Amino acid sequence: MNQQLGKRFVKLTFGLKQSLSRGHRELITAASVAVCVLLLHSFGLLQSLELAALDQFFRLRPNERPEDRITIVVIDETYINEVGSWPISDAKIVQLLQKLNVHKPRAIGLDIYRNLPVEPGNQELRNVYQSMPNLIGIELLSKNKNFSVPPPVGLNQNQVGFNNVLYDLDGKVRRSLLYWHVKNEVHESFALKLALLYLKSKGITPTKAKSNPEYLQLGKAAFTRFEANDGAYVGADDKGYQILSNFPKPKCQTSSGEFCSFRQVSMRDVLADKVKANLIKDRIILVGSTAPSLQDSVFIPYSSSVMGIAKPEPLPGIQLQAYFISQLISAAVDGRPLLKVWPDLVEYLWIFVWSYLGAVTIWQIRHATRSLFCILICCFVLTLSAYLAFFLYGWWIPLIPSLVCFGTSAIWMTSHIAHMQGEWKRSKEFLHHVINTIPDPIFVKNEQHQWVVLNEAYCRFIGYPNKFLIEKSDYDFFPKHEADVFRQQDDLVFRTQQPHEHEEEFTNADGQTHLIATKRSLHKDSAGNFFLVGVIRDITQRKLMEEQLKRTAAELSRSNNELKLKEDHLRYLAYHDPLTGLSNREFFAEQLYESLHWAQHNNLLLGLLFIDLDGFKQVNDTLGHETGDRLLMTIAGRLSNSLRASDTVSRLGGDEFTVILRAIPNVQIAAKVAEKILSSITKPIVLDGYTIRVSASIGISVYPYNSQDSETLMKQADTAMYRAKRLGKNRYEFA
Numbered sequence: 001m002n003q004q005l006g007k008r009f010v011k012l013t014f015g016l017k018q019s020l021s022r023g024h025r026e027l028i029t030a031a032s033v034a035v036c037v038l039l040l041h042s043f044g045l046l047q048s049l050e051l052a053a054l055d056q057f058f059r060l061r062p063n064e065r066p067e068d069r070i071t072i073v074v075i076d077e078t079y080i081n082e083v084g085s086w087p088i089s090d091a092k093i094v095q096l097l098q099k100l101n102v103h104k105p106r107a108i109g110l111d112i113y114r115n116l117p118v119e120p121g122n123q124e125l126r127n128v129y130q131s132m133p134n135l136i137g138i139e140l141l142s143k144n145k146n147f148s149v150p151p152p153v154g155l156n157q158n159q160v161g162f163n164n165v166l167y168d169l170d171g172k173v174r175r176s177l178l179y180w181h182v183k184n185e186v187h188e189s190f191a192l193k194l195a196l197l198y199l200k201s202k203g204i205t206p207t208k209a210k211s212n213p214e215y216l217q218l219g220k221a222a223f224t225r226f227e228a229n230d231g232a233y234v235g236a237d238d239k240g241y242q243i244l245s246n247f248p249k250p251k252c253q254t255s256s257g258e259f260c261s262f263r264q265v266s267m268r269d270v271l272a273d274k275v276k277a278n279l280i281k282d283r284i285i286l287v288g289s290t291a292p293s294l295q296d297s298v299f300i301p302y303s304s305s306v307m308g309i310a311k312p313e314p315l316p317g318i319q320l321q322a323y324f325i326s327q328l329i330s331a332a333v334d335g336r337p338l339l340k341v342w343p344d345l346v347e348y349l350w351i352f353v354w355s356y357l358g359a360v361t362i363w364q365i366r367h368a369t370r371s372l373f374c375i376l377i378c379c380f381v382l383t384l385s386a387y388l389a390f391f392l393y394g395w396w397i398p399l400i401p402s403l404v405c406f407g408t409s410a411i412w413m414t415s416h417i418a419h420m421q422g423e424w425k426r427s428k429e430f431l432h433h434v435i436n437t438i439p440d441p442i443f444v445k446n447e448q449h450q451w452v453v454l455n456e457a458y459c460r461f462i463g464y465p466n467k468f469l470i471e472k473s474d475y476d477f478f479p480k481h482e483a484d485v486f487r488q489q490d491d492l493v494f495r496t497q498q499p500h501e502h503e504e505e506f507t508n509a510d511g512q513t514h515l516i517a518t519k520r521s522l523h524k525d526s527a528g529n530f531f532l533v534g535v536i537r538d539i540t541q542r543k544l545m546e547e548q549l550k551r552t553a554a555e556l557s558r559s560n561n562e563l564k565l566k567e568d569h570l571r572y573l574a575y576h577d578p579l580t581g582l583s584n585r586e587f588f589a590e591q592l593y594e595s596l597h598w599a600q601h602n603n604l605l606l607g608l609l610f611i612d613l614d615g616f617k618q619v620n621d622t623l624g625h626e627t628g629d630r631l632l633m634t635i636a637g638r639l640s641n642s643l644r645a646s647d648t649v650s651r652l653g654g655d656e657f658t659v660i661l662r663a664i665p666n667v668q669i670a671a672k673v674a675e676k677i678l679s680s681i682t683k684p685i686v687l688d689g690y691t692i693r694v695s696a697s698i699g700i701s702v703y704p705y706n707s708q709d710s711e712t713l714m715k716q717a718d719t720a721m722y723r724a725k726r727l728g729k730n731r732y733e734f735a
Contacts, residue, residue, distance in 0.1 A: 050232030063251035091121025126154035219332030288318025337394030358409030463509025
């Protein structure tokens with residue numbers, strides 16, 4: 001009655017049905033947060049933060065080796081003021097190109113719009129165009145003619161590349177165009193044409209990538225085509241063949257090792273022959289303006305300082321083209337990583353994993369200071385992992401969504417834990433009042449296996465006051481072997497979430513060991529706190545009585561076994577020949593009766609052999625009865641070895657034996673067995689130095705041909721045996 005009352009109170013206090021298992025809480029939290037963050041990401045609300053994080057990675061990247069394949073010839077503000085006009089005259093451009101071509105550069109890129117003649121010198125410029133196949137000019141493509149700029153007049157169309165620039169929403173350039181289809185015509189970019197001219201001398205030409213025939217392959221690099229939702233982008237303009245730009249960060253040629261962009265010389269110095277030939281020979285020469293007044297500048301990730309402290313500095317358009325060219329050549333020749341992104345499914349899984357880690361971390365620690373420290377460590381690890389993947393392999397991993405998921409899951413789980421703790425406090429106070437009215441010892445443990453509630457009966461049973469036990473575990477008060485059993489049973493209930501009863505040893509404070517039966521069950525309060533409730537019954541006296549009954553039962557069982565052994569021995573003596581160990585006449589009669597019944601029921605043949613030894617009396621008379629007995633034992637062994645396991649051989653007495661052949665397919669089988677027996681018996685037997693030879697006469701009767709009853713079959717086999725003796729012995733005869 002008390003136990004039933006206790007169960008009802010416990011169930012009333014702690015809630016009834018568990019809707020979630022222990023691990024589902026973290027999964028549901030992580031999934032909910034991940035879905036919300038992915039929705040924010042799909043609406044583009046995290047795009048600016050992710051692009052800003054990517055820019056920080058670019059700026060934190062170590063400086064790379066100096067770029068010695070590109071030299072920029074700059075037309076600065078000072079030179080424009082000296083000339084006094086813009087655009088510069090064609091004659092000046094002719095002079096510049098001729099000066100450069102003397103030093104045999106790999107390619108020359110003219111990043112100046114020359115669609116209109118600027119006299120004097122236009123005809124001379126056209127002639128230079130025709131004489132310099134390594135010269136590349138620019139055009140600006142647009143579907144609206146009002147915004148397009150035609151290529152230089154007189155320059156072969158194969159020597160023209162577009163210099164269109166792709167801007168992100170924040171005004172920065174992070175992508176580059178390689179190809180663009182306009183009016184069903186394929187146009188190559190200015191940077192790509194110059195890179196191809198340089199790579200051609202190294203035997204590298206454009207091919208289709210093995211991984212995807214739609215992608216461009218240059219040397220060691222396959223250029224993955226940018227799509228509208230790659231990385232942080234949401235619905236970006238993905239016209240033409242775009243790639244994400246992995247801007248190089250070349251260091252200075254000097255020993256300082258600072259970031260210096262690309263080697264620059266002024267147009268004034270080139271015209272005055274003040275530029276060393278090694279800065280031009282076998283290089284890509286870019287000609288363009290850096291004058292602020294022309295407003296030909298852009299912003300890239302390197303435009304801002306680390307953490308955006310200083311004001312962003314614009315980059316001249318000619319330097320942007322140098323970045324594009326350097327990226328293409330480095331990837332094709334050196335295998336420098338290109339910027340690439342994960343498939344959407346992998347990104348979603350990555351974000352969910354960090355969302356789950358945020359929930360699990362807080363749930364497992366449940367301590368404010370340690371949780372904060374763990375959150376900081378995890379955020380650092382996540383950021384470092386994303387940076388190393390970017391720096392070493394060119395992977396752009398979603399950092400901001402992962403950080404937001406991790407932090408949101410952690411905050412959500414923290415608030416949930418605070419709510420749980422409040423609910424648990426109220427539940428515990430109510431529980432104290434209830435369980436103290438129950439006489440059976442009752443304990444309540446949390447998921448850390450600590451006692452959180454104990455009734456007075458339990459405290460009396462263990463022998464310690466309540467204040468010493470609360471928030472302690474079994475290992476603090478019980479011997480290790482007992483505590484191990486308690487922990488194992490607790491874990492079983494926590495894992496299966498099913499009630500379980502187990503018998504255990506329980507040593508109290510006085511050192512007395514009790515045998516107890518503990519009924520454990522798992523419960524959850526309204527806040528979702530899981531805890532284990534145990535109700536104990538002292539079964540020491542019952543176990544002592546059970547042990548006494550077991551001992552009595554064991555004694556009775558042992559006595560029964562001894563009687564059975566004696567009975568089996570007597571039965572064996574009654575049914576077996578004491579000399580040969582073969583079955584005797586009584587056992588033979590039973591077996592023959594049962595075998596005939598079985599053969600009749602299954603419609604099978606049965607053979608009966610009656611065997612009498614020839615010459616056995618002479619052995620007895622000449623060598624004595626002891627030798628005769630040993631001879632009979634040998635013959636018995638040979639008979640047993642000549643038969644199947646299903647056949648029965650018996651000794652009827654003296655030198656007479658019988659054999660029951662069960663389930664024979666035909667009478668010829670009985671004849672073959674008789675022949676085998678005769679052959680075995682006639683083999684010489686050596687006893688005490690004497691070689692003894694005996695034979696046998698065998699009579700055979702077959703059920704149902706000769707008879708259907710055992711007595712007649714036996715008589716007919718006996719008659720056939722005597723006939724065999726009369727006909728010369730050592731033979732068999734059928735009835």
